[in-house]
Amino acid sequence: MSAPLTVMLVAAEASGDALGAGLAAALKRRLGGGVRFVGVGGARMAAEGVESPFDIAELSILGWVEGLKAYGRVKRRVAETAALAARERPDVVVLIDSWGFTIRVAKAIRAAAPQTPLVKYVGPQVWASRPGRAKTLAKAVDHLLALYAFDAPWFEREGLKTTVVGSQALHVDMDGADPAALRRELGLAANARVLLVLPGSRPAEITRMTPVYEQAVARLRAGRPDLEIVVAAAGPVAESVRTRVAAWPFRVHLVDEDRKYAAMRLADVALATSGTVSTELALAGAPMVIAYRIGALSYRIMKRFVTARHVTLFNIAADRRIAPEFIQDAATPEALAAAVARLLDDPAVAAQQAQDQTEALSLMGRGGADPSELAADAVLDVLAARRG
Template identity: 25%
Template sequence: MKSTPSRIMIIAGEASGDLHASRLVSSISEQYPQIMFSGMGGPYMDSAGVEILFSYENVSVTGILDGMKVIPELIKTRSKILKFAIEKKPDIVIFVDFPGFNMNLVKFLKKNLLKSRMIYFIPPQIWGWKPSRSKKIAKNFDLILTIFPFENEFFKKSNIPAKYIGNPICFELMQKTKTSLTKNHLNIENSYNIIALVPGSRGKELNRHLPAMIDAARILHSELSKTVFVVSEANSLPKDIIHSFLNKSENFILPYRGKLSELLKISDFAIVSSGTASLEASVLGVESILIYKTDILSYFLAKYFLMRVDYLGLSNLIVGEEVVPELLQGKVNGIDIAKLVRNRFIEGNKFKKEKPFISEIRKKLESSNPYTKASEYIFQDWIENADKK
């Protein structure tokens, strides 16, 4: 085996994976600038110097029903990636999140790339959703790089080589204490409060969450005359798409396209969809509630057959109790959201319970640079297995 790898293939299937992958690539490139990177991703990976062979935009979906619609495209993309991999023979293949696609792809790559190391960076949450996947992971992956401390122990119990690298979200948020965004930038008076609305980074999430959030804002507006609702428009969404959900006369609801963490830092409260946004809000100490709605088939299967945890929110999972209230499926409507916001933000009689756990979450997730750590473990794995190939 070569002393250092010459080509690394990296597979990311959504906006967050694209961002994390780009930072990992940058960390590796600092030490090993000669390595060539190629794979599936988006603009962040492209900026980091990765040769983007396939864009993730056509295969990034949520829910089982949505996933079924793009099966032909998924199969087509998998075949193209496999063909490229067999031709170029990358020394290392790094998979970033996106388990529905990556767990299937790795089986084909493992059979055809006998000398390549298979590494999962930000693995699927099998501890909460599909424990049966642990056998498949043990069979197909050489190394797992985890971002939550409790994941490491779970994988080790299944005899899967795992290394905890720290949490990228917490690391980034704790590095920057100041924000460049101010209320003035959004034309909001300093005396006004901001409630951030974070519907998600995918089109389907936007359609399922934002209407209910806006309905809640309309209900609350009469009670909160000095409050502006700011909608986070993810960079992965079409520009100005938020405007299509709003009435021109509703000047108390504003769109914001930029870094979510910047918005959260100047917000007094947040209504977030499940995912990394809920964790960001908690790490930054922002009062929040979590909402999530998916198609009925996905919810039914998850609730009765797949889900193995009591909560969806990462903050709640880390702490082990519902410190951030959750509204799911049928409760994702303007009336129920407004009622909970009224209880938490206006009356403020329950948030006292949440604050002590903010420091607990930060303490559990604090670490050195996770991308540097991931890079170290990747090359440690490469060196340790140099004589086995």
């Protein structure tokens, strides 16, 4: 009997952990007991058999300055990850998202074991900033699994073979999400309007965004005392969100990740920190306002490299500002409250935005095959080509 295929999966953030878990499950469906996993990941990948040597929460770094401060820690974890690859000698390595960490891991593994095929799952957003990263990635890995069709040309021009697998966020199954049941569970009146607040999934996002959201919501409630506030706490930062929201001077209904989709379908309007959650909200039919802040120095540095006019993916795909975006200094409590109020107080505007969001999802590839299945096929194709 031949030895099982050894696949190394490396993810450094919650979003990558979810992608890695989906890929692992898809590979197991194809290979059964003929595959084993090693690597770095979080709780979801652990459930699929990836035993991580360290907690990836410490690698959830936001901003240029914060990255510099964490450089020593990241360097040590890169060395540990490369050492794991050297011990386990995987047949293929899949490096998931998290550009700063995974590009260093790719270079370390390539230097130590140049024969090992390297696959990058989610490329850097070169269409938004720093297009030179496409060439850097092409030199570091053998294949890219891209989320969107508009990603591919940037990397293919540099000679990097690319497979567009689609975004898992476009395939979220919300059929089991029951907004009516959640309304009853939270004790909300049948006609109560609901504002859903999604503060983010990284510690730095929670630190920066929750005070802004608290002040914005306070302004909204001043003229709408019957407005119900629901806050969804992502798993990795749930305790931090819970602690901060408990101090807000008005009633808040906190829901965990398991009830996030029901909350999205329940919401009249959402106020959200930029990220994958914007796509999920669009799928749920919730009109939204997007905000984001990073450290002031990091923002000044980053602004020199950014070329994109939007940060929300469906806005980028549609090439217009469907959902309002408030970035850095523009993300003030007053501005956010005014944008949310417009959607709360004008149902026609809210309905039109929700419709436009849904239509933009088609431009992102909604309706395609399951990304995890396509990613598994691509990984096996890369391995077969190398062996051939």
